[in-house]
Amino acid sequence: MPHIVFSGGGTAGHLFPGLALAEQLESLARITFVGSGKEFESRHVAAAGFEYRALPCQPLPTRLGKAWRFVWDQIKSRQMARRLIRRERVAAVVGLGGYASVPMARAAIAAGVPLLLMEQNAVAGRATRWLAPSAEMICLAMDEARVGIRSAAPMRTLGNPTRAQFGHLFLHNNPVMLADAPRRTRQLLVLGGSGGARALNEALPRALYKLKSKLAGWTIVHQTGRADEAETRRLYETFDLPAMVAAFIDDMPAVLANTSLAICRAGGTSLAELALAGVPAILSPYPQAVNNHQRRNANVYAAAGAALIVDQREVVGRTDDAFAAAIAQLLGDTAKQRSMSVAMKQLARPDAAWHAASLILDAASSRRPTAA
Numbered sequence: 001m002p003h004i005v006f007s008g009g010g011t012a013g014h015l016f017p018g019l020a021l022a023e024q025l026e027s028l029a030r031i032t033f034v035g036s037g038k039e040f041e042s043r044h045v046a047a048a049g050f051e052y053r054a055l056p057c058q059p060l061p062t063r064l065g066k067a068w069r070f071v072w073d074q075i076k077s078r079q080m081a082r083r084l085i086r087r088e089r090v091a092a093v094v095g096l097g098g099y100a101s102v103p104m105a106r107a108a109i110a111a112g113v114p115l116l117l118m119e120q121n122a123v124a125g126r127a128t129r130w131l132a133p134s135a136e137m138i139c140l141a142m143d144e145a146r147v148g149i150r151s152a153a154p155m156r157t158l159g160n161p162t163r164a165q166f167g168h169l170f171l172h173n174n175p176v177m178l179a180d181a182p183r184r185t186r187q188l189l190v191l192g193g194s195g196g197a198r199a200l201n202e203a204l205p206r207a208l209y210k211l212k213s214k215l216a217g218w219t220i221v222h223q224t225g226r227a228d229e230a231e232t233r234r235l236y237e238t239f240d241l242p243a244m245v246a247a248f249i250d251d252m253p254a255v256l257a258n259t260s261l262a263i264c265r266a267g268g269t270s271l272a273e274l275a276l277a278g279v280p281a282i283l284s285p286y287p288q289a290v291n292n293h294q295r296r297n298a299n300v301y302a303a304a305g306a307a308l309i310v311d312q313r314e315v316v317g318r319t320d321d322a323f324a325a326a327i328a329q330l331l332g333d334t335a336k337q338r339s340m341s342v343a344m345k346q347l348a349r350p351d352a353a354w355h356a357a358s359l360i361l362d363a364a365s366s367r368r369p370t371a372a
Helices: 012-025 039-048 064-087 099-111 126-134 164-172 175-180 198-210 229-238 252-256 268-277 290-303 319-331 334-346 352-365
Strands: 003-007 030-035 051-054 090-095 115-119 137-140 155-157 187-191 219-223 244-246 261-264 281-283 307-309
Touching (some): 003 012, 003 352, 012 030, 012 039, 012 115, 012 268, 012 352, 030 039, 030 064, 030 099, 064 090, 064 099, 090 126, 099 115, 099 126, 115 126, 115 352, 137 352, 164 252, 164 268, 187 198, 187 252, 198 219, 198 229, 219 229, 229 244, 252 268, 261 268, 261 319, 268 281, 268 290, 268 334, 281 290, 307 319, 319 334
Parallel strands (some): 003 030, 003 090, 030 051, 090 115, 115 137, 137 155, 187 219, 187 261, 219 244, 281 307
8 A cells, every 4th residue: 555645734725635635545545644733734634534744844934033943944854754755665745835845845856756746726836836847747726827837747737626525515506506596595604714814804794794784684604713713703793793703614515505605815725615616706815825826816716707806905995895895796686696606616626636636646556665
């Protein structure tokens, strides 16, 4: 049974595609996740039943004073990664993106172990671009990411791998059903990613208060991240708006199954999950995203007719007013909601995890690891 290592994580956008692939492979391979040691990573990997190892890695420093720690952690993590490959007979490494994926990926390159890269966004991240020349295969969520990747390795556009529960959403909510009938419930979901989004946490309660009369019969669900949970709940209480506020939603498939409209950031994994559920969205790209990749993601979905965009950097006046205007545009237009649901569903790639897992297993099976 080959030993496959998934390298990276940190956020749900990087980690959850890896967990989706691991689900596909768990009966065929030994699986280990290697990350930065963040509690978010270790908790979700443990809940899924996989091994987890931490490396002392850091993002690129922005201040000279932190450079020595970065260099030391890079050296130490590279040594630990090489020992793991040698002693545990690793057959393939899958880079999930982000700085935490780099030490293990570079150790794989040095050891001649096949390296496969997963890119979740419309613009390739720094880790993908750095590692691409030495990769055996690069799996893309969107064709747009091909620009800027310099590599002789095959690039396959497969979509973002999602966990099995999201695949069930795709099967149960097809575009014909969405076009012919409204959802069972009217639920509005505010989603700032696994860590939340302060701008959304501050603006959306105010925006929804301005639409209070139009929200009769709607349920509001808001994922805030840990830091802003209490303050966001207080805002909804101040505005006398009933809302289910949570730092993190563990059972996102169940929530999406009954969601009629989402207001969220534009990370690639979140968009893939919305597509499988056929949930139309108002997308607010994270302004500080590297290479503006969230805006590029949002453009793909808006061009397909599946989403509207409220970009904080382009708003003239109050951000909550801009959100209120976009939400009002959809609340009163059931036909528009339905057409956006159909467009969103047509962007779904329900077989992405299966296809990517097959490529990973082929690469791992072709490797004959030497004994420690």
